[in-house]
Amino acid sequence: MQTEPATTADISTDRHSRKQREWQQREQLILDTAQQLLQQHGLQGLTMERVASEIEYSRGTVYNHFASKEEIVNGIGIRCMQTLTEMFRRAQHYPGGQRDRLAALSLAHSLYAQLHPVEMQNMQLLKSPDIRNKISPQKQQALLQMEQEITGIALDIVRTAIAEGELPPSQPAVPESMVPDTIVMGLWSMGYGSNLLHLSGIPFTELGMQQPLDMMWLNTHKLLDSYQWQPLSDQFDIQKLKQTLCTALYADEVQQLKQKQK
Amino acid sequence: MQTEPATTADISTDRHSRKQREWQQREQLILDTAQQLLQQHGLQGLTMERVASEIEYSRGTVYNHFASKEEIVNGIGIRCMQTLTEMFRRAQHYPGGQRDRLAALSLAHSLYAQLHPVEMQNMQLLKSPDIRNKISPQKQQALLQMEQEITGIALDIVRTAIAEGELPPSQPAVPESMVPDTIVMGLWSMGYGSNLLHLSGIPFTELGMQQPLDMMWLNTHKLLDSYQWQPLSDQFDIQKLKQTLCTALYADEVQQLKQKQK
DNA sequence: GACATTTTTTGACACAACGTCATATTATCT
């Protein structure tokens, strides 16, 4: 039987730790390769066979790392969440009001979705029950942990806003304890939905509408306004804010995006 | 070569029309069977082989109707949109303010998502490019048409609301011509996102949050409020409205849902 | 009703990918 080198203890001999390093390095190599295949050829084009031949090992070896294609996709998902988390952290420390920071999360989410459309779309797929069953509980847990981290950042910002008086703690029709959840979930679902609709390829213009992402920024602020989150959007220029955030926090990503669209 | 009987003309001889009827009947039978397989065994469990054996024809025959599993899923998608449209139409004719009607759409969407989780989730899958390529443009068109119909209903309601003065035609930061789009897209993406997040199986309670659907109704109304859509939600009881709409429009669906959760 | 023609159905075939596992290979330890 083959077992993955223990990840916890056992850094005693540097021999072992080297092995471990190599193992993890290959794990990343596999994920790199798989992600590339996913981007270039879609989920269909991502097969264990191709991954194996690409990294110049045999299929069996790949199976030593990931028990199925689904686990690979899960692995890619985790890495996605990691980079998204990193973008969120930048927003979290943006020197400005909490409202700006929260809005920045929204922006980050949509930039990310545009930069990694395929990954984004396939993460959704990971959620369906019959696919979930093919992923070890451990690895599911790892993904969940990232999700937890990300929501944590958002919740923190809202709580700080309340503490600092930007946002009234009590809202009509919402129990006080639920206020942060509700706001975070509102933003999250709106962002999530907009991004997925954007990626869906529905020709909105033919349906007599604008593109979802153009309206998302607007609606995000409308929602924040309705919670009386100061400053309200008629007191500043939301388009300007977007520009500012883009250059201050996400210059790199915007750059990449331009590159990509060219 | 085998060709599908012409769908347009040629009802001349009743012999032909009978054939055609039989053909369409079987098409439905296939979709029925496939949908059932999808619900019970997930997308993995839906195979041409099983469908064929289930309807007691050979695989070849199934391929005469649908060139691939993807086309079957597309077919299921179209039927889903049809029943959703029907639910939307009920909302459209609800005797009440336009705001109530639009809110009813939101409700319908979420009831539907709860009743047909698997279908809902897999419709999203249809949107990824590499799957799209496996569906004939014609059949894609059919799906698109349903989408068009559905957005049409929503847009109509908003326009009527403006005409009747429930909703100010001009909004800060939104070009007047874009107001209906923006509102519809806001609601759509929020509903879409909430529903998908709800189905995602993320254990929100473990992340210290409520369930998405509980907050969706609230946030929907917050959003409408922020557009100054009268009557604002502090002038009536949104929970009460939900109840009313459930019994007046969607008693059946609510019933089914209870059945299902039991 | 018998025969020709067209339509529909069938299942065998070639292919692609999956996941397993006994065996071969390589690295490590003494």
Next chain:
DNA sequence: AGATAATATGACGTTGTGTCAAAAAATGTC
């Protein structure tokens, strides 16, 4: 160097796909 443990390999059985020539059934003609 020889023993032992870790790792990699690829052949194998299985399941599913999509195609297509041939069989079967239905339809049209006399």
